[in-house]
Amino acid sequence: MNLSRRSFIKTSLAGSAALGFTGPVVAASQKWFQPTTVAKAKANEVTKFTYHTPNCGCRCAFKCTVRDGKMSIIQPNNWTDNRFSTICLKGISEIDRVYSASRIKTPLKRVGERGEGKFVPISWEEALTEIATKLKELVDQQGGESVLLLRSSGVEHTYEFLTKLLGITKLFWPGIDIGIANTLIESIGGRYYGPTQNQITDWVYSSTIVMLGHNILETTMMDSKFFFDAKEAGAKIIVVDPNYCTTAQKADQWIQIKPGTDNALLLAMISVILDNGWYDVDYLLKNSTSPFLVREDNEQLLRLNDNGEEDVEKNPYLVWDENSNSVKPFNESGIKPKLEGSFTVDGVKVKTVFSTLRDNQQQYTVSWAADITEIDEDIIFELAKDFATRGPAVLDWGYGPIDKMGNADVVGHAGAILGALTGNIGGRIGGSVGSTSHHFAAWEAALSEYPLPPQFQEIELDQTVMPISDLRFKDNPVRAVINVGNTLQQHFANLHKTEEWLNTLDLVVTIDPFHNTSVNYSDIVLPASTAFESEYEIMNLQINRSHVLLSERVIEPLFESKSDFQIEKELLGKLGLDEYHPQTPEDWIAARLDSDDPHLKGITLETLKENDFIMRLNVPDEPWRQFMDNKYETPTQKIEMYHEKFIEDNQALPNFDEALEIHDESLLKKYPLHFTQAHSRYRLHSQFFNVEWLDQITGGPTLEINPLDAKDRNLNTGDVVEVFNDRGSFKVEVKLTEYIRPGQVRLYEGWWTENMIEGNLQNVTNENVTKRHYKLVHGPVIAYADTLVEVKKV
Ligand SMILES: Nc1nc2c(c(=O)[nH]1)N[C@H]1C(S)=C(S)[C@@H](COP(=O)(O)OP(=O)(O)OC[C@H]3O[C@@H](n4cnc5c(=O)[nH]c(N)nc54)[C@H](O)[C@@H]3O)O[C@H]1N2
Ligand SMILES: Nc1nc2c(c(=O)[nH]1)N[C@H]1C(S)=C(S)[C@@H](COP(=O)(O)OP(=O)(O)OC[C@H]3O[C@@H](n4cnc5c(=O)[nH]c(N)nc54)[C@H](O)[C@@H]3O)O[C@H]1N2
Ligand code: SF4
Ligand SMILES: [Mo]
Numbered sequence: 001m002n003l004s005r006r007s008f009i010k011t012s013l014a015g016s017a018a019l020g021f022t023g024p025v026v027a028a029s030q031k032w033f034q035p036t037t038v039a040k041a042k043a044n045e046v047t048k049f050t051y052h053t054p055n056c057g058c059r060c061a062f063k064c065t066v067r068d069g070k071m072s073i074i075q076p077n078n079w080t081d082n083r084f085s086t087i088c089l090k091g092i093s094e095i096d097r098v099y100s101a102s103r104i105k106t107p108l109k110r111v112g113e114r115g116e117g118k119f120v121p122i123s124w125e126e127a128l129t130e131i132a133t134k135l136k137e138l139v140d141q142q143g144g145e146s147v148l149l150l151r152s153s154g155v156e157h158t159y160e161f162l163t164k165l166l167g168i169t170k171l172f173w174p175g176i177d178i179g180i181a182n183t184l185i186e187s188i189g190g191r192y193y194g195p196t197q198n199q200i201t202d203w204v205y206s207s208t209i210v211m212l213g214h215n216i217l218e219t220t221m222m223d224s225k226f227f228f229d230a231k232e233a234g235a236k237i238i239v240v241d242p243n244y245c246t247t248a249q250k251a252d253q254w255i256q257i258k259p260g261t262d263n264a265l266l267l268a269m270i271s272v273i274l275d276n277g278w279y280d281v282d283y284l285l286k287n288s289t290s291p292f293l294v295r296e297d298n299e300q301l302l303r304l305n306d307n308g309e310e311d312v313e314k315n316p317y318l319v320w321d322e323n324s325n326s327v328k329p330f331n332e333s334g335i336k337p338k339l340e341g342s343f344t345v346d347g348v349k350v351k352t353v354f355s356t357l358r359d360n361q362q363q364y365t366v367s368w369a370a371d372i373t374e375i376d377e378d379i380i381f382e383l384a385k386d387f388a389t390r391g392p393a394v395l396d397w398g399y400g401p402i403d404k405m406g407n408a409d410v411v412g413h414a415g416a417i418l419g420a421l422t423g424n425i426g427g428r429i430g431g432s433v434g435s436t437s438h439h440f441a442a443w444e445a446a447l448s449e450y451p452l453p454p455q456f457q458e459i460e461l462d463q464t465v466m467p468i469s470d471l472r473f474k475d476n477p478v479r480a481v482i483n484v485g486n487t488l489q490q491h492f493a494n495l496h497k498t499e500e501w502l503n504t505l506d507l508v509v510t511i512d513p514f515h516n517t518s519v520n521y522s523d524i525v526l527p528a529s530t531a532f533e534s535e536y537e538i539m540n541l542q543i544n545r546s547h548v549l550l551s552e553r554v555i556e557p558l559f560e561s562k563s564d565f566q567i568e569k570e571l572l573g574k575l576g577l578d579e580y581h582p583q584t585p586e587d588w589i590a591a592r593l594d595s596d597d598p599h600l601k602g603i604t605l606e607t608l609k610e611n612d613f614i615m616r617l618n619v620p621d622e623p624w625r626q627f628m629d630n631k632y633e634t635p636t637q638k639i640e641m642y643h644e645k646f647i648e649d650n651q652a653l654p655n656f657d658e659a660l661e662i663h664d665e666s667l668l669k670k671y672p673l674h675f676t677q678a679h680s681r682y683r684l685h686s687q688f689f690n691v692e693w694l695d696q697i698t699g700g701p702t703l704e705i706n707p708l709d710a711k712d713r714n715l716n717t718g719d720v721v722e723v724f725n726d727r728g729s730f731k732v733e734v735k736l737t738e739y740i741r742p743g744q745v746r747l748y749e750g751w752w753t754e755n756m757i758e759g760n761l762q763n764v765t766n767e768n769v770t771k772r773h774y775k776l777v778h779g780p781v782i783a784y785a786d787t788l789v790e791v792k793k794v
Helices: 005-018 024-030 094-098 124-142 160-166 181-188 200-205 221-232 246-250 262-275 281-287 353-363 366-373 377-389 408-422 468-472 495-502 564-574 585-593 605-610 665-670 692-698 707-712 771-775
Strands: 045-051 061-067 070-076 108-110 119-121 147-151 169-171 208-212 236-240 253-255 293-295 318-321 326-329 342-345 348-352 393-397 432-434 480-484 507-512 524-527 538-544 547-552 614-616 673-678 702-705 720-724 729-736 744-748 787-793
Touching (some): 045 538, 045 547, 124 147, 124 480, 124 507, 124 524, 124 564, 147 160, 160 169, 160 564, 181 408, 181 432, 200 221, 208 377, 221 246, 236 246, 236 377, 262 353, 262 366, 262 377, 262 408, 281 408, 293 318, 293 353, 318 348, 348 353, 377 393, 377 408, 393 408, 408 432, 468 495, 585 605, 605 614, 665 787, 702 707
Parallel strands (some): 208 236, 236 253, 393 432, 480 507, 507 524, 673 744, 702 729
Antiparallel strands (some): 045 061, 061 070, 293 348, 318 326, 342 348, 538 547, 547 614, 673 787, 702 744, 720 729, 720 787
């Protein structure tokens, strides 16, 4: 289907009128942005409470006004902590999105080739029967490994009953947002994505905040308040970014870095701190593996026995004890470990991890880093000094391009070491290392699992064995994909390879409210309702920012759509498995809230309803802070500075590594521009590209390019260009801007193919992974931003 965006909207509008639906679709888009006052409540008006589900990291809570059955106003709901009572333009614009023309109105069946986008409407009965028959056949004949459920991050419903009851494979968060966290987790353990950083409300106690590639004023924009609170309280906020991003504009200092070289910057900071003695000896000895001993013969850490026993209790690491002048197990009481020095133990030469680090750092001087990062030497020196000497400091990073490169792991490891050296990684008010994105750092509570008989087990696709990227290249049993959302566009780099793979599958199903790019590759498409619509009164539950949020139905499902809960239930019905599925979302939520966790005490469906659907957990008033007891979730319970499993990769201690593609000198001759993506304040990944209210402010996709690069290519704002490399190409308009660093071009991620003049931005993105990443807890990161292209006028 190669409809232009406008003709697509026209066609779909005609479609919706034919179905007798002429509500706010037209009215809303004609009357946007008018001054308004909230009219007095009318008789046929009700208030409904919900929260925003897309993955923007803010999770705002909404109070919605429904008039005559139509959602007409969305306002912020009140949190117990009123600093969180917020909403942005995207939230307000949900009215335009929910009633948008790109809603899928009926189940669809593909009639053209995969990717062509030709469909005919079918009934729910036909669609569900066909899917269930195929799934049953596959599972019976080829096992649960043959069916894979992929789910977009913006989808609240987990489909966990389908995966568990049918025993199929699931994959959530595949190789995304884990580039840096992967090695941070290796160093300190901890929660998924390793967000060790203290809650952002703790920033007000910080003296220095260093932000690497994190544009939170757009991407967790409801935290802007805490950014400015910290600044007003005297924190020095330093933003390291190749581009003059919104957050850099509001910071105390912007350091412009060459893309993909943050690891060199952090390595130089480590050297400055070591050379100037700005490290905290007591903290290092108490909380890190810095006194452990590295053997000269095999670079392994010295342990009590050589028998290969991994268990730390049975076979502890050894340290040099000053009291006895001999080696002792690191966890023995009464010892005084030495931080620095070389020793000989039973004929084997050993050196402490700290001394090994010091020696290894000799190569990473400030002048070396200045060449690589293209940052002045004195700026690097001052940055290290600010971080180490001004008091509690935060090292914060984002999950944007900095994370989406082949060398992101080195950033996480170097960051952990910087935190350990300066006493800023656990146990410090106002000091921490990690990401503040998405409010992962907040008080939490453990919800219960819905009880299912033990024979029902889903399979989790192991990302260290079969990363999502490899599904397309390596032999594997997957024959069918159920795509909830838009994963086929979003969760893979190099779309052409994805297309080739999809063409080999027996069944592709997409479940989404909107006609996104993935829909066109699907054999059967099921129209999900949006997160505002349901057959049931209560919809879902979330724990976020130390609160429990409950959502209720705002409106009835539009068109023939069904809620995800209902789709899953009916599909399981066709498979004869629905007796185990909860009867209503309310039953499911009640079971989850039935938990022993003291943080959930007094929080029930009833009390939530009484409190406008939002309650603070039973937790202390102060911000949540990570590892305040300095007991880390690693085998040694210490900050593990030396990573033995990466000895053969020369990464036992962090060593400089170039990105996969963007620093490749020979490829740069052919494709001299670094193609980077970022997240826009006006959109959420691939969502809100179908919202006219937002279109009127931001317009369509534009490739941003620095005027210097544009001049070389004879380009002016508004010209159409082809962006290409050996993988493929796409066409868009260009916009000249000095905001983008020369040598880079940028397009916000997420645009659907139909928004582009031709192609998809994923046609050019880098599908290669870094081999050593297979050994990391979440497997290789997808290096979307590690991509070179050339641009030419067409
Ligand atoms: N090239 C490139 N690719 C990227 C990135 C990049 O920077 N560059 N960023 C990556 C990152 S960080 C992330 S997190 C991912 C995000 O990518 P995804 O995880 O795919 O997230 P979204 O694009 O938000 O997709 C959400 C989908 O769910 C649908 N949806 C919304 N509500 C419902 C509902 O109630 N039910 C159902 N069934 N569907 C619903 C929406 O219509 C939309 O299609 O993208 C990654 N992809
Ligand atoms: N409005 C909105 N909010 C979102 C999202 C969204 O799509 N829309 N997505 C959410 C999700 S899932 C994610 S993962 C986050 C992502 O949000 P962020 O983590 O903030 O990531 P980006 O906006 O992609 O990029 C942040 C900055 O990194 C800079 N950068 C690029 N390359 C480098 C580099 O090599 N080094 C350094 N130091 N900086 C670099 C870019 O110029 C950009 O300013 O946002 C979340 N919040
Ligand atoms: S998109 Fe906007 S309204 Fe929705 S959660 Fe994010 S900041 Fe809040
Ligand atoms: Mo993300």
